[in-house]
Amino acid sequence: MNAENKRILIIGGVAGGATCAARMRRLCETCEIVVFERRPHVSFANCGLPYFVGDVIESEAKLLVASPELFKHRFNIEIHTETEVTRIDRQARLIEVRDLKTGAARKEPYDALVLATGARPVRPPLPGIDLPGVYVLRNIPDSRKIKAAVAHASRALIVGGGFIGLEMAENLVGLGLDVTLLELADQVMPPLDPEMAGYAAERLKTNGVKLRLGEGVEAFEQLPERGLSVRTSKGATLATDLVILGIGVRPESALARDAGLELGDLGGIRVDAYQRTSDAAIWAVGDVVEVKNRITQQWQLVPLAGPANRQGRIAATAILHHFSCSDAETRPPLAFEGVLGTAVCEAFGLTVACTGANEKQLNRAGMDFEKVYLHPGHHASYFPGARPIHIKLLFSKADGRVLGAQAVGELDVARAIDVIATAMMEEASVFDLEDLELCYAPQFGAAKDPVNVAGMVAANHLRGDLQLANWDELGSTAALLVDVRSEAEYASDHIPNSQNIPLESLRDRRRELPQSREIWLICGVGQRAYYAYRLLKQNGLQVKVLSGGMQTHLAWRRASDGEGLHRP
Template sequence: MKICIVGGVAGGAGAATKLRRLDEQAEIILFEKGEDISYANCGLPYYIGGEIKQKEALLVTPPALLRKRFRIDVRTSSEVTQIHPQEKVIQIRNHLTGESYTETYDKLVLSPGASPKKFSIEGIDLPGIFTVRNVRNTLEIDEYIQKNQVNSCVVAGGGFIGVEMAENLRLRGMEVTLVEFTNQIMAPLDREMANILHQEIISKGVNLKLGTGVSKLESQSDHSLIVSLTDQSQIHCGMVVLAMGVTPENGLAQQAGLKLSVGNSIQVNEFFQTSNPDIYAVGDAIAVTHGVSGEEALISLAGPANRQGRSVAANVLGQHQTNGKIAYGSSVVKVFDLIAASVGLNEKQLAKSNQNYLKTYVHPFSHATYYPGATQISMKMLFAPDGKILGAQAVGAENVEKQIDVIATVMKFGGTVYDLEELELCYAPPFNSAKSPVNMLGFTAANILKGEMPVFYAEQIPQIDQENSIFVDVSTPPEVLMGTIPNAINIPLDELRERLSELDPNKKIYVTCRVGLRGNIATRILLQHGFDVYNLSGGYKTYRLVNTTFSQENP
C-alpha cells in the first residue's frame, strides 16, 4: 500500500511513524512544504525569550531519523498543490528546485494544520511585522531583533501565542504592549479568572490594552513602526507580532471537493475519513467532537493532534480507531510567575448554549499550609444539576495543571462532582493537602446540589433587594478593613451564635468571608436557626475578581 501524508508536524509525523510500526511493507511518503518536520510549535516563544537556548532543541525529529529508522520517504520544502481524487493523484511543487511533479496514492492523509489569521489591516505586510507559526518564523524574529536592535514591540492578540510572546519578549528586556480586542486575554477562561492574569502581566511591566484592536500599521524612515489602534491612540515600536488566532488550512480540501465543517475546517467522521473514503485528515485543520457539548468544535491543541495521527495510521490499514476525535480542550499556559489551566466549557460558552448549569469557586492552597511555600490556587468549576462536570478553570503559581488534569480525567470517564469528593489522591505536606483542591471543588459542588449550602454569586449582588436583605461578613474586623461587599455588617464567625438577635429573621441573609469557607460554616449555623441564608461562592476574593475592571491602557 502506498500512503501519502501532507504535513509533517504533530498529526502527520505521528501518523507516519505509527504506520511504519504497524506495517513494515507500506510505502510511506511524507510531504512538508516547510524546511522542518516534527518541530515544537508550542516551544517557539520560549526560544525568543531565551528559555530554550538552541534552535536544534525545537526540532523534535529530524528528517534523517525518519528516513533511516522508519524508512519513510520524507520530502521537505515540498508543497502539495492539488489533489485529483478520482485518479488518486497529487501534484507537488519542490520549492528548492521549482520542479512540479505528481505522485499516486492508495490512501491520502491530510495534516496541513492551521495558519495565523490575518485581517485586512493597512500595512500588514510591512517589514518588522511577524506571525509565529514555525521555526523559520521564530528565527526570523530573533534575527530581526538582533540586527535592528529592537527594544519595543506590540503583540496583537491575547491567546496562547500572544501571551507567551509578550512574556518572552518582556523577559528579553523589551518594552511590550499587549493588545487584545475583547475585554480579556485567554479566551478559555472566564473574565474573572483572566483578571488574575491581567494583574500579573501588568505587574511585570507589560502595557496591557483590552477592548482594543489594531487598525493601521505604518513604517518610519528609521525602520520603526507606528501602530494605530481602534481607541484612536498610536504606539511607536520596533516590531509587531500578530497573534490573533488561527484558521484551518483547508485549501487542498476545498480544491478536492471535500466537505467542510465548523469554521471552514475539514469534515471527518469518527475514523477521520473525509467525505472521500480514501482521504483522511487530522490535526488543527479538522473539526472534533467536543466531549461536553457533543457538538463539532475547533480545538487546536497538540495532544489531540498526536492521538489523531496514531488513530488514522491504524484506520488507513483497515482498523477503526477513534482516539482523538472527542476532545475536551484541556490546556495550560505559563504567564510569568503564574499558571492558568482549563478543561471543558467555560461560563460564556454555557450561557450562549442556554444550558442549565451551576458553579462553584474555591481558593485552596497548593499543598498543606503548615508546610512552607504553599501558594493559593483560584479555581472555578461548572456543573449540571445532575452533577456532570461541564468545565473547570484554575490559576495559581504551582500545581495548577495537576488539578485540571485530574478533573479532565474524571470528565473523560463520565464522572461527576460526587466522584471528585471521593477521589483518593496522593497526600504529603510538601505536595498536597489531605483535602486536595479537587476534593474541595467536589465538596462545595455536592453541597450546593444537596441543598446543604445555598449560594449566591458576586455578579448577582446589584440585583438583590437591599431593603429585604442583610449582608453579613463573618471575617475578622481587620480582614473587613481590607475590603468587603457593599453594605455588609461585620459579625465574626466565632461571635455569630451569640449575636443572632442582631439579624432580622424576616429578611434574607447573604453571608460572605474571605474565600467562602467560614461563610459555609456561618450558613450552616444560620440555616439551622431558621434563617433564609446564602453563602457567597468564593467569598470576597471572588467578588474582587468579578468586579475588577481594567482600563484600556495600564502603564
C-alpha cells in the first residue's frame, strides 16, 4: 500500500482531532485530510473557559487555537464546521454527514477514519434539569451563555467539586457572586484522597464559598420572579440565579456504538496501543476512548488535553504507517502506553496536583502499598517567601516503585508532581527519588528538594530505618502517643491522650518510656519525630512515627469533619 492520495477523514477537532490532522499533514503532503466538527470552532482552549467567564481572559479570540482558514492555508486541511456526522457505513467505508446550517445531507468516502468525538457533560435526568438557568461548560457557546447570565446574577450554585467546579467557584467569587458548591461525595477533588482534598475544601470556605459535601441535587424549579429553586438530597431548598453543572463528562461514543465498534465497560471506545479500534480502518483518540492506567492496569476515562494530544500524534503516525508499510508485523514507531492521570488545578491561590493512583484506586486493584506524608517548604526556609507543600507519596511495599503522588500548596506544586510523574514514566522507585539531582538555589528550592525528601522518607521506611504508624488506626491503637514538640506547641494543639516529651529533653527522660509497650511519635511535620525515633530505637524501644506529624493530623481531622480520625 501507499499513502499517496489516501483520503483520511477525522470526526471532531479540538485537542485529539486537530492534533491528528496537523500531524498527518506533516507526515504526508499528498493525503487528502478532511475534518468534520459539529460545533462552530474546530480548535479552541476549553481549559481556559472558566477564566473567560471570570474575565481573567478578556478576549474570546484568545481561546481560539486555530481557525478553519489557518488549517486550509497553512496545512491544506479541509475543515467543515457546524457539520454533523450521523452515520458510519463500515462496509462501504462511507460516512453520512449533515450540514447544520442548511440541513443538506451527503456521503463522504474514506480510506481511514479517525473518531475524535470527545465527551459530553453529564446531565442527569432530574426534574427541571432543562430549565433556563441550568448550564454546563464545555465549549465557547456555553461560556457565552454563562457570561450573559452572570451579568444579571448575584447568586450561583455549582454542582460538582471537581476541576471545573473549583475553577468556576474561584471565577464567580471573583465576579462578586455569592457561590454555593454542592458535591455528592464527602470530598472535593475526586482524584485526591480525602485528607489531601481537605486543603482545597478549607481554601474554598475561607474565600466565602458555601461548601455542602455529601449532598446532591434532586430537582430544579423555576422561581416566580427570577432564578431557580434547587431541592437537595438532604431536604434543603436553595435559591439561586443560575446553576452550573460540573459533575463530569461521558464519552460521545454513540456514533461508534451504532457502527458496531467495540466499547468498554465505561462506555468509551476500546483501542489498541496505536489508537486503532476493532475496525482495521478506524482509529479513535481523545475523551471518547478508554485508556489503561499505567499503575493499576485498569481501564478508565481520562478527559485531559495532554493524553488527547499524544493520542492524536500516535493515530496519525499509525495510519500513515498502515498505508506505507507492506509488512503487517512491523509496528508503528509510536505507541500509547497508558496514563498516569497527571493533573493540576488552582483555586484561590492554592494549587492541587496529582499523578498516578490514589488509595481508592490501589485498593480496588488489590495492590499492596505504603504511604508517607511530608510538608516541606517549596524553597529554602531561610530565604524569604517559603511556602509549605503538602505531599502524599504512595509506593509499593515490595520494591518501592512509586505508585502515585498528591500535592497541595501555593508555590511549585506542579513542579514537584511533574518531577515525580516523569520518574514514574520510567517505573522509578523511591530509592530513585532520593537520588535525583535537581536544581538548587535558595530562591528556587532546597539542597534536599521536596521530591528528594519524599524519596528519603519512603526509602528509610523500606530499609527498616523508620517504622511508620498507620493514621487509620490512630483512634483504636493501644500504643503510647508521645509528642516531641515544645511545651508551647503541645499546649496550642495536640492529639488527645498524647504525652509531651520535647525532643531536647528526650535523652534524659527516655527511661520514663515503657520498654514493653509500642510508642507512636509525633511532631510538627515529621522531622523531629524521626530524630526521636532513631534515638529511642537505638535504646531498644518499640517505636513508630506518625508520618507528617500534626500537619497530617489536621488534614485527617478536616477529612472527618473534626469528629475523630477515621476514613470518611
